[in-house]
Amino acid sequence: MQIGIIGLPYSGKTTLFQTLTQTHIDHSALQKREVNQSIVKVPDQRLDKLTEMFNPKKKVNATIEFVDLVGVQKSDKAGAMFNSQFISKVKTNDAFLHVVRGFEDETVPHPSITIDVARDIRMLEDEFFLTDLAFLESRFEKLEKDMMKQKNKDDVKKELDAMKEWHSWLESGKPLREKELSADEIKYVKNYQPMTAKPLLIAVNLDESDVKNAENIVNNLKKEFSGTKIRIEPFFAKIELELSSLDDEEKQIFMDEYGLTESPLEKMIRNAYELLGLQSFFTVGEDECRAWTIRKxxxxxxxxxxxxxxxxxxxxxxxxxxxxxxxxxxxxxxxxxxxxxxxxxxxxxxxxxxxxxxxxx
Ligand SMILES: Nc1nc2c(ncn2[C@@H]2O[C@H](COP(=O)(O)OP(=O)(O)OP(=O)(O)O)[C@@H](O)[C@H]2O)c(=O)[nH]1
Ligand SMILES: [Mg+2]
Known part of the structure; x- marks a missing residue:
């Protein structure tokens, strides 16, 4: 299970990746690489509790993989944000984690200058739509040619009808992740991996001063961006970076100070896990307590x-x-x-x- 971290440049993707993976690698080393990849433990208080009770030699958490990608940006007014190289890289992701900039900092540039979370979410969502529409249009051409050749006519016709349906679905402003899919459509999604079909977790990277207001900010965004396969979570890159260098006791004090009951980072990992339709069962014993990942x-x-x-x-x-x-x-x-x-x-x-x-x- 792999989640691609995407977003505009300087929104905080690599910072989020760094805190997710608890890597103490120098940030600049991470920034230099085109793609960072890491497998992350899914925090689970139930597993912690079981481990306490059985006191096993080993505790094994469920895991998911995160991939930190380069920021996407329009090269000119008419140009697309996603080039084919980027598309082929993210196609294999099972879901996207879109990091949106919500923090103010004059020393960090923003490609659109002002800070506007809803605008940036929309910008990426529009790009998902454009990518899928362009794909469908090229697919129509190919399928229509196949129709003329009279080869596998029924299959071709069936697919062409489905692709036309997708096209009008997208044209009406709805992403494929909100569409109920037939068995055939599920097969097409597997083959073509459309962008708008992927579950989407939006992480709003906010200022430390927004902690108390985060729920409000997120609830307002939810009015515009909602659905069964979309989640929006606040994230505080600066706080998380500080937290990652503290031990458990210091962490608790720090979190109390901000009035946080649960680490936003942990909550986000769990959300990502659930968004992928995953759940856990446990095996327990003196040797090992373990969370295993299964689909619902x-x-x-x-x-x-x-x-x-x-x-x-x-x-x-x-x-x-x-x-x-x-x-x-x-x-x-x-x-x-x-x-x-x-x-x-x-x-x-x-x-x-x-x-x-x-x-x-
Ligand atoms: N003030 C402030 N700065 C932040 C925050 N999050 C990230 N930054 C800074 O913003 C800059 C960009 O952060 P990155 O995490 O590298 O951003 P990115 O999205 O990976 O950028 P690209 O990979 O270039 O697209 C770095 O200098 C971070 O230290 C934040 O919450 N507050
Ligand atoms: Mg980066």
Whole structure:
């Protein structure tokens, strides 16, 4: 699972990447590279709690990968912001994290001079639309030629109809991420990776002085930018950079000072994870407590396969205990007494936070 960090130049992408990945590499070294890539642990207080209870040798968090890309900018008034090189790079991302500048700082230039978060979100969103429309138009040409050749006529016709439908959907101002897709359309999305189909997490990089007002700012933006696959979160690059150099106790003091109950960074990683339609189940024991990543709707057998293909092939049953039941009761024995420790077959749909033990042959 890979999330591309995109946005205008100097919006704070690399700073966000640096805090996400907790790299202590010199910022200027990160800035020099075309692309920075790193795998990030998904913070999960439930896993922390389980680790406390089992005291295992190892704790393994779920992970997602972040890719920090160069800023995009129009080269001239008529030019497009995304060139083909950029498009081919971001096509493989499963979602975008758009970093928008909300902080004032005269020493940091802004390509449009003034600070206007909604304008910048719109600017990138427009570019997503233009890229998809241009793709569709080139696809029409190709498919119409294929129609003339009478080769695979039914398939070609079906695709052409779908592409026309997408085109009018986009023309009416709606992104593909808001469209309900048929099985065929899902296949086309996989093949062509349209920009407007990707889930979008917008990180508004605000001033430290905006902490108290952040919710208001974000709520106002949500009036214009909303949907099931869009999320908007505030982010404070400056604060996060300072936080990343502190130990846990100092961190807490610092956060109390700003009235923050949860690290905005952690919240953002979790949001990204959820936005991708991902959830976790846990395995626990003295050796290891671990969060495993699955898609919503995975069965017990699918989930067993995430641990090991052998577990999938030789699946017998899954022992299942819900996380909150386990915490309330305090042990598997107590859960058993109350019937909260269940044996489930391969068709069981795993819920977020289930603690699993796979019985296999
Ligand atoms: N005052 C202030 N400066 C910031 C903030 N976030 C980033 N900066 C500064 O803005 C400059 C650009 O930040 P980067 O994180 O490199 O921006 P970027 O989006 O990666 O830029 P490009 O990769 O060039 O597109 C750096 O000098 C940062 O220190 C912030 O919240 N407040
Ligand atoms: Mg950068």
């Amino acid at each position: 709707g995975y069965t017990a057998q699918d989930s067993a396969g995430v641990i090991h293909t052998d577990f999938y092939n030789k699946f017998i049953r899954a022992e299942v205990t819900g996380y909150s039941d386990f915490i309330t009761e305090g042990s598997f024995a107590k859960c058993k007494e109350k019937g909260l420790f269940r044996l489930e077959g391969k068709e069981y749909i795993v819920k977020d936070g289930d603690i699993l033990n796979i019985r296999h042959g």
